[in-house]
Amino acid sequence: MSLTAAEIAPPRDGLRRRISDVLVARHGFYLFLLLLPPLLWLGVVYLGSLFALLAESFFSIDDFSGVVVRTPTLATYAQLFQPANFAVIVRTASVAAIVTLLSTIVAFPIAYYAARYARGRMKAAFYVAILMPLWSSYLVKVYAWKLLLAKEGVIGWTLEHIHATWILDGVLALPTVGGPSLSTSYIGMVVVFLYLWLPYMILPVQAALERVPASLIEASGDLGANPGHTFRSVILPLAAPGVVAGAIFVFSLTLGDYIVPQIVGPSSLILGQVVYIQQGTAGNIPLAAAFSVVPVIIMGVLLTIAKRTGAFDAL
Amino acid sequence: MVGAMSANTSAAVSFSGVARHYGPVKAVDGVDLQIAPGEFFAMLGPSGSGKTTCLRLMAGFEQPTGGSISIFGEAMEGVPAYRRPVNTVFQDYALFPHMNVLANVCYGLTIRGMARAEREELGREALALVKLAGMEDRRPAQLSGGQRQRVALARALVVRPKVLLLDEPLGALDLKLREEMQGELKGLHRTLGLTFVFVTHDQGEALSMADRVAVFNEGKIVQVGSPEDVYERPRTRFVADFVGSSNVIEPATTAAWIGTAKAASLRPEKIAIVNGAAPADAIVVEGTISEVLYHGAVKRIELDTTTGHLVAAVASASAGEAGPGSKVRLAFPRTALHLMDSA
Numbered sequence: 001m002s003l004t005a006a007e008i009a010p011p012r013d014g015l016r017r018r019i020s021d022v023l024v025a026r027h028g029f030y031l032f033l034l035l036l037p038p039l040l041w042l043g044v045v046y047l048g049s050l051f052a053l054l055a056e057s058f059f060s061i062d063d064f065s066g067v068v069v070r071t072p073t074l075a076t077y078a079q080l081f082q083p084a085n086f087a088v089i090v091r092t093a094s095v096a097a098i099v100t101l102l103s104t105i106v107a108f109p110i111a112y113y114a115a116r117y118a119r120g121r122m123k124a125a126f127y128v129a130i131l132m133p134l135w136s137s138y139l140v141k142v143y144a145w146k147l148l149l150a151k152e153g154v155i156g157w158t159l160e161h162i163h164a165t166w167i168l169d170g171v172l173a174l175p176t177v178g179g180p181s182l183s184t185s186y187i188g189m190v191v192v193f194l195y196l197w198l199p200y201m202i203l204p205v206q207a208a209l210e211r212v213p214a215s216l217i218e219a220s221g222d223l224g225a226n227p228g229h230t231f232r233s234v235i236l237p238l239a240a241p242g243v244v245a246g247a248i249f250v251f252s253l254t255l256g257d258y259i260v261p262q263i264v265g266p267s268s269l270i271l272g273q274v275v276y277i278q279q280g281t282a283g284n285i286p287l288a289a290a291f292s293v294v295p296v297i298i299m300g301v302l303l304t305i306a307k308r309t310g311a312f313d314a315l
Numbered sequence: 316m317v318g319a320m321s322a323n324t325s326a327a328v329s330f331s332g333v334a335r336h337y338g339p340v341k342a343v344d345g346v347d348l349q350i351a352p353g354e355f356f357a358m359l360g361p362s363g364s365g366k367t368t369c370l371r372l373m374a375g376f377e378q379p380t381g382g383s384i385s386i387f388g389e390a391m392e393g394v395p396a397y398r399r400p401v402n403t404v405f406q407d408y409a410l411f412p413h414m415n416v417l418a419n420v421c422y423g424l425t426i427r428g429m430a431r432a433e434r435e436e437l438g439r440e441a442l443a444l445v446k447l448a449g450m451e452d453r454r455p456a457q458l459s460g461g462q463r464q465r466v467a468l469a470r471a472l473v474v475r476p477k478v479l480l481l482d483e484p485l486g487a488l489d490l491k492l493r494e495e496m497q498g499e500l501k502g503l504h505r506t507l508g509l510t511f512v513f514v515t516h517d518q519g520e521a522l523s524m525a526d527r528v529a530v531f532n533e534g535k536i537v538q539v540g541s542p543e544d545v546y547e548r549p550r551t552r553f554v555a556d557f558v559g560s561s562n563v564i565e566p567a568t569t570a571a572w573i574g575t576a577k578a579a580s581l582r583p584e585k586i587a588i589v590n591g592a593a594p595a596d597a598i599v600v601e602g603t604i605s606e607v608l609y610h611g612a613v614k615r616i617e618l619d620t621t622t623g624h625l626v627a628a629v630a631s632a633s634a635g636e637a638g639p640g641s642k643v644r645l646a647f648p649r650t651a652l653h654l655m656d657s658a
């Protein structure tokens with residue numbers, strides 16, 4: 001057989017090829033089929049429950065009977081501004097902001113190294129190191145940290161043996177963030193959050209940095225910019241969408257968490273705990289719903305600000 | 316026309332014994348090079364021949380593992396890219412996507428701390444120079460490939476480099492645009508009087524634009540000279556083959572033809588098809604046409620002869636209608652055979 005002589009038969013016609021013919025010809029139908037399952041999930045189950053929650057927040061609760069009054073009112077939202085409730089919001093937002101800021105500072109150099117320098121095995125090791133903590137149970141990690149941070153824990157024990165307990169005492173003596181021990185202070189809570197959410201900051205920042213072509217960095221240097229200047233005017237602006245994406249993850253995960261503050265940190269409540277208590281033991285679903293809307297609003301405001309400052313310009 | 320340099324101090328760029336090894340890979344291996352001020356210098360070679368690495372060594376993106384580089388008499392050892400008096404036009408243009416065209420062009424001036432009004436005036440001037448006036452507010456993503464190329468050029472020129480390095484700047488453009496830009500680059504070189512160092516794998520581009528061409532192969536310079544030198548008098552088989560297509564005649568054949576047993580290059584356009592009597596001192600070969608490729612003005616005729624495969628480029632008008640399979644007689648003057656070093 002030779003190429004010049006043989007006639008090659010076209011592929012056999014079967015049911016799958018016929019179906020393909022229909023889908024190729026009717027592009028709209030194809031897209032409809034493709035999007036149907038996710039739209040059912042996202043549109044009905046996901047957004048539906050979110051709107052149900054939103055609707056719930058406009059109801060109120062009868063203080064005497066504890067029954068939900070299904071007439072639209074802003075009274076529940078007004079409750080958010082009562083000093084005790086508002087303090088929860090401010091406290092939670094502050095913790096989340098600090099965790100976000102610290103995770104950016106810690107994550108950036110790691111992400112930068114992984115994106116620009118790590119190759120081959122180092123890169124594989126990087127991914128394993130970043131992702132491995134996500135494979136183990138969240139509760140195990142939090143309790144492990146509680147043991148590390150406790151008064152008789154590993155950190156305290158080590159410092160005692162190197163005669164550096166005074167450092168820990170000095171840190172714990174700080175107003176507001178300090179406390180009787182690391183595991184009952186805001187410092188401990190922030191450290192645990194920082195540990196838990198770090199991968200969510202590293203990965204998007206690394207992805208953004210990886211998309212910055214090496215030639216742009218060279219071009220900046222070529223035009224006379226020293227590495228610091230190149231970092232500020234080329235690398236950072238181009239990595240900004242990744243930083244913002246990471247910040248959204250870290251900030252919103254911290255805003256919504258209710259388990260870590262129960263295990264590590266002072267007794268003052270965090271937003272997630274309040275939602276948990278209100279919808280559970282207190283049975284005040286409207287107030288719980290109103291509290292859960294707060295992170296949505298905060299994130300919306302932050303994203304608008306980020307967009308205004310041009311953080312997404314490089315997208 | 317600029318001649319070869321005698322002293323290092325008068326050279327715009329000088330390489331002496333420069334090497335760049337990556338482990339066992341010798342990307343650049345013992346390159347000596349003198350580029351004169353104001354020269355349009357082309358570095359020509361196939362991919363992986365070390366030409367781009369040489370350009371990157373000049374720019375300071377790479378450090379040599381051996382030898383030394385100086386630019387206008389100043390040793391470049393340990394001098395980072397941002398302190399060198401050279402600027403680069405990158406192959407992928409490397410425009411900053413988050414800045415508009417004017418900000419891109421003014422980037423180097425901003426770094427030098429120039430006041431806004433002053434730098435924007437210079438930036439506009441540079442954009443006008445590359446015929447992009449009015450595009451100041453566009454983003455790089457909104458420009459065509461040719462326009463991006465011009466922005467990259469303006470951005471490098473606006474900071475008045477002593478040497479402009481161009482890394483295959485026309486590679487990504489289509490043929491028409493490439494020819495247009497070749498003319499414009501040549502014009503810019505003439506008006507600005509800067510030293511241009513141009514990397515390309517396109518021999519036509521190198522021959523048509525450069526004052527001098529360095530042909531690279533396997534990390535070394537094989538030949539440096541004027542385009543005519545390199546084309547008409549290739550030193551090695553590689554140069555003959557890479558710079559324009561050439562027939563390389565084996566020593567055994569040249570011995571039979573002219574009595575010297577040395578490999579020779581024979582340019583296709585020196586070969587004519589003869590129907591009647593050949594000129595007195597011409598060498599005549601008989602052959603069978605195996606393929607005819609029509610190139611507009613010329614036809615490339617591939618032939619099988621008793622001494623091997625030959626390619627002739629014949630003016631289409633005089634090529635006749637002979638097709639594959641026809642037997643023809645070829646003739647070329649003895650002087651068309653250029654003897655080469657054995658390599």
